[in-house]
Amino acid sequence: MLQIIRDKTAGVVVKVLFLFLVLSFAVWGVGDYRFLQRPETPPLTIAGDAVSIDMLRQEFQRDLNRLRQNIGDIDRDVLRQFGLANQTVERITNQSVLDRAAAKLSLVVSDGVVRQRIQEDPNFLINGAFDANAFRRLLQENGFSEARYVELMRGDAARGALVEAVTLGAGAPATLADRLYRFREEKRRGDAVFVAIAAMPDPGAASDADLQKTYEANAERFTEPELRNGLVVRIGLDEIRNDVQLDDAQLRTEFETRKREFTTPERRMIELIRFDDAAAAKAAKDKIDGGDDFLEVAKAAGQTPEQVRGFGQVTESSLPGDLSKPIFALGLGVASDPIATGLGTFIARVTAIEAGRDPRFEDLRARFAEEAVRRAAGEAAYRTATRVEQGLNDNKSMLEAAKAAGLAAVTLEAVDAQGRDRNGQPLPIFADAPEALRAFTETPLGRDSALIETRAGVYFFVRVEGITPSQRRPFATVKNDVVALWTREKRDIAARAAADDMVKAVQGGKDLATVAGPLGLKPESTPTMRRDGRVDGATARAAAAVAARLFQLKLGEIATAATAEGYFVVRLAEIVPIDPAADPASLKRFSDALTQSVAGELSQQYVRALRERMNVVIDPAAVDRLYQN
Numbered sequence: 009m010l011q012i013i014r015d016k017t018a019g020v021v022v023k024v025l026f027l028f029l030v031l032s033f034a035v036w037g038v039g040d041y042r043f044l045q046r047p048e049t050p051p052l053t054i055a056g057d058a059v060s061i062d063m064l065r066q067e068f069q070r071d072l073n074r075l076r077q078n079i080g081d082i083d084r085d086v087l088r089q090f091g092l093a094n095q096t097v098e099r100i101t102n103q104s105v106l107d108r109a110a111a112k113l114s115l116v117v118s119d120g121v122v123r124q125r126i127q128e129d130p131n132f133l134i135n136g137a138f139d140a141n142a143f144r145r146l147l148q149e150n151g152f153s154e155a156r157y158v159e160l161m162r163g164d165a166a167r168g169a170l171v172e173a174v175t176l177g178a179g180a181p182a183t184l185a186d187r188l189y190r191f192r193e194e195k196r197r198g199d200a201v202f203v204a205i206a207a208m209p210d211p212g213a214a215s216d217a218d219l220q221k222t223y224e225a226n227a228e229r230f231t232e233p234e235l236r237n238g239l240v241v242r243i244g245l246d247e248i249r250n251d252v253q254l255d256d257a258q259l260r261t262e263f264e265t266r267k268r269e270f271t272t273p274e275r276r277m278i279e280l281i282r283f284d285d286a287a288a289a290k291a292a293k294d295k296i297d298g299g300d301d302f303l304e305v306a307k308a309a310g311q312t313p314e315q316v317r318g319f320g321q322v323t324e325s326s327l328p329g330d331l332s333k334p335i336f337a338l339g340l341g342v343a344s345d346p347i348a349t350g351l352g353t354f355i356a357r358v359t360a361i362e363a364g365r366d367p368r369f370e371d372l373r374a375r376f377a378e379e380a381v382r383r384a385a386g387e388a389a390y391r392t393a394t395r396v397e398q399g400l401n402d403n404k405s406m407l408e409a410a411k412a413a414g415l416a417a418v419t420l421e422a423v424d425a426q427g428r429d430r431n432g433q434p435l436p437i438f439a440d441a442p443e444a445l446r447a448f449t450e451t452p453l454g455r456d457s458a459l460i461e462t463r464a465g466v467y468f469f470v471r472v473e474g475i476t477p478s479q480r481r482p483f484a485t486v487k488n489d490v491v492a493l494w495t496r497e498k499r500d501i502a503a504r505a506a507a508d509d510m511v512k513a514v515q516g517g518k519d520l521a522t523v524a525g526p527l528g529l530k531p532e533s534t535p536t537m538r539r540d541g542r543v544d545g546a547t548a549r550a551a552a553a554v555a556a557r558l559f560q561l562k563l564g565e566i567a568t569a570a571t572a573e574g575y576f577v578v579r580l581a582e583i584v585p586i587d588p589a590a591d592p593a594s595l596k597r598f599s600d601a602l603t604q605s606v607a608g609e610l611s612q613q614y615v616r617a618l619r620e621r622m623n624v625v626i627d628p629a630a631v632d633r634l635y636q637n
Contacts, residue, residue, distance in 0.1 A: 051630035052097055054104050055622040061630065068096045068634045070150055093634040097626060105618040106167040117165040125161055134382055135375075141386040145465055174614045175607035185599040186588055192598070195584035196558045197536045201524045203507045204574040211498035214491060222494045223483050229493070230486045233424040236448060237474035239417045240437055241396060241410045244466035245381070248388045252381045259376045263369045270372060273323040274364035278335055279316045279357045281306040289346035289353040296343045302357050321362070331356070386465055393467035397459050406456055406471045422476070425449045444468035507568045507575035514566050520579060534558070536584055554578055 050058035071092060087093070127138045131146060147157055214222075223230065279302065283289040292305050306316045324332045330349045335356045338344055344356040392413050399409025410417040418437055422430040427438035427445045438445040441464065447457045448470045460468040483490070506527060513523040520531045534554060535543040541555040554576050557569040566579040588595045 049627050049630045051627050053625040065634055067100055068093055071096050087635060093631050097631050101624055102615050105622050106170055107163055109618055110166040110170050115166050117162045121165055122158055122161050141383060171611045175610045178607040178610050180599055180602035180606050185602050189588050189595055189598045190586050193586040195536045195538055197582040198534045198558050198578045199531045199581050200534050201529050201531050201577045202574055203503045205499045205503045208499035208502040211495060214494045219490050219494060223490045227480060231480045234478040235422040235424055235476040236472055237421045238470060238472040239406050240420055241415055241417045241469040242437055243389050243393045245385045247415055248392050249381060252384045252388050254377055254380055259373060260369055262376055263372060270367045272365040275321050275323055275362040276358050277321050277360035278319050279359060280319060281309055281311060281316060281355045283353045286346055286348060286353050289355055293346055293355055302343060389467055393459055396469055400456055440464050441466060503574050507577050510577045511566055511568055
């Protein structure tokens, strides 16, 4: 075939054709043939402006990475079923229309607001303080530069302010809250008989055919998962703590810098009587010194006890200087001499003193040391992980590379995809490290993994040294379990039939106690419960199935409710309406939650209106192209 092609292309005509093509490219250039290309339809257009598929693909990849961190790798067809690309496009669309609306209103978010939002983000807090390493790690994991993240936070704050302005004042009508509250809090009580599966008679011996059928029908129950053996090297705070060198001088410097954070000033409860002139104040002080009650003197000056105690507990820095010094020089219970200020003349009395606290370095050294170790942990762990990686690159075994870096490789045996051992117990080494577990379940046999970094900032290497494939356990080894399963299924059928028979008998006019008697059962009153099974004064809820069934019945009706242990035969005996006025605090909580729901609906309607006004157009076929990579 190749020779035929060579023969055909060796002719004069073909050579002339190639020469023509070369000359045409030289004269017109390659770019002029773009008219042959079909223009790519933008997946998203807002107010006539196209949003590039490259930007959407980048956002889609971030969403996909977050999803994979939680549930592992995922097939493209499954992603389509989830509609992940559509969710990404919807999120970008809503953000974009809100950004445009905010820009049109000249809504600006200051640097200070953005800085505060970042510093207060729980994702970046370690022991209650902002941690720069956690901040940088999250940026790295999501592929953001610091400037880009600040820009995103500024946009998020602006959008939040805009939506808040739209939903401010939103509230649920009192009538709606009242009716929904009555519906949710209504209580019901019933009479019930419980038919336990375990109490049903022994169905006897099963035939081999029946057991084989049960074994085949429950194949997953009798199948062992794939199990893996291997090595894991973990490099976290505990492993590298001893490598972090602490400088006592630096700790003292940090203590002096942050000392005010831990200093508690003296606090005093004070009472103040105000006078318009110094003469009136002096006369009042003379009365107090003569034995008159402080509050009675205040009353004579036209001031109530609430006004006198209005300042409550104060610190020296919280009062004006001309008041603070005299007040914090007073003894407990002593009335001051008149204090002249720009706001009038005061007589003060201190009713309680709470001593301040001035911390010592020795009291806080351990805390600062732990914070310093954690700050340095990221870099120290990375350096240690790099030494292990270099050892592996030098063809050392994982045991040797870990030992050279001062670490120990942990041997694991019979680990399943959920990180459990053969007994079903979770392995602590994979706790909070789904990335490492996923690598252990995906690394090929006999191979070392690449360096793995988790969201918690812990590094891992894994090696798989043995794989036991998933396989169904032979029937002979699980026969006793199959017999137990078959027996339970037969008893389940018998219990359900007994419950159904009781319902039919009561519906036919018989008494519930009468039809339950032959089974050795008797009706019992259920607790008075709400729709979700809540019972007043009980920490546990009633069976959800019983509650659900009671709220489906009319007064006097009877039906069955299935649970894992058996079947309830329940008859609705009483309906207890709720009076919202009896618990105003609960009604208020419910109304507040309903108001939040209304505000959420308002925000959705607002965004929907913006999308219509800005003529948002989404091309489903173009969005589907996001799955191609």
